[in-house]
Amino acid sequence: MTLLGERSDRRQAAPPDRGGLLVGLLRTARPKQWVKNVLVIAAPAAAGDLFSAGAPARLALVFVLFTACAAAVYLVNDARDAEADRAHPTKCRRPVAAGQVPVPVAYAAGITLGVLAPAVAARLCPPEVTVLLTAYLAMQLAYCVSLKHVLVVDLAVVTTGFVMRAVIGGLALGIPLSRWFLITTGFGALFMVAAKRYSEAVQTAGKAGATRALLTEYTTGYLRFVWQLAAGVAVLGYCLWALEEGGVPHTSVLPWRQLSVVAFVLAVLRYAVFADRGTAGEPEDVVLGDRALALIGVVWLAMYAAAVADW
Structure with a gap:
């Protein structure tokens, strides 16, 4: 035995x-x-x-x-x-x-x-x-x-x-x-990173064994401030790009650059819903896991492509 x-x-x-x-x-x-x-x-x-x-x-x-x-x-x-x-x-x-x-x-x-x-x-x-x-x-x-x-x-x-x-x-x-590309990309990334950290902090609040030891050093209020600030700067940078007058005349049927601002802002606002709930995990999971956000992303991509191609 x-x-x-x-x-x-x-x-x-x-x-x-x-x-x-x-x-x-x-x-x-x-x-x-x-x-x-x-x-x-x-x-x-x-x-x-x-x-x-x-x-x-x-x-x-x-x-x-x-x-x-x-x-x-x-x-x-x-x-x-x-x-x-x-x-x-x-x-x-x-x-x-x-x-x-x-x-x-x-x-x-x-x-x-x-x-x-x-x-x-x-x-x-x-x-x-x-x-x-x-x-x-x-x-x-x-x-x-x-x-x-x-x-x-x-x-x-x-x-x-x-x-x-x-x-x-x-x-x-x-x-x-361009400076607007770097500003929008940088603060857009900070928005998603801080939103993920905020969500992790909310989910592990009061629990032992947080997945990241540093989460105990951050407050949820601070992380909320960071993702809100980053979202605002990213939107501002994108708007300045969209409204900037270039040296080459545009022949587009519609002002796609300016119109794409609407889709971009809607995407940020939709993503912020998950950040506010504390459920913003990996960015790709958030985008692909929400049909409305994915649809807004597709519309924005189409508008952005039209603006770049000057259609």
Whole structure:
């Protein structure tokens, strides 16, 4: 009976087989987060150069390189936090924490991707792209090690990661970036980041074991102030772009730039509903999970495309 009991205990203690090492590495790379890297087309789309000669291939390459850099950060982060994640009720299911991916393998895969991506960029892309990818890796690794524990700086780092995604496409194609593009992108990203933090703070209020230790240092009032301020500045920046008179006469049937302001403001207001409720999680989940917001986004994209194409 003792021998049978010991065998039973060993079977219960054995980690479950969830598809092997390669599947575990893929899960650790967070495929669901790759949708954020679609932002690399933001600057070319804004400039109307999305389908210019050679642009699709170069943007696809930049998307892959940025995805590799982000995956490198996730791998190193999960390897570094493996012990802490094992004590967490949900993070314990991550492949590294669950033992599906050994810690040394996660470190090795992360370092390999982190070295290869800038190296490939140095050979195939403009120097600015290599510099930005290297800066992204350095910033995100610093965030994993210490910056995520520094008030306000953590918000700035995550926001900057979104801005880098939006900027790199312009750098890859040599497109000048307007001040309104940078202002709207930067504060729009801060709006979503602060809204997510606010939602996490609301959901974990009065509960032990918050998913982010730094949430206990923020007040919900402060985070609400940040996302409201960021939303206001993003809307202002977009309005200034839409109302700005360019040097080239427009022949559009309708003033699509000005009309797109309505859709943009409606999208921000709709997103703010979820932020106010404390249910604004990952931006892609909020947008794709709400039909009204997704529809508003499609209408805005159509108007924006018409404005850029001068239809």
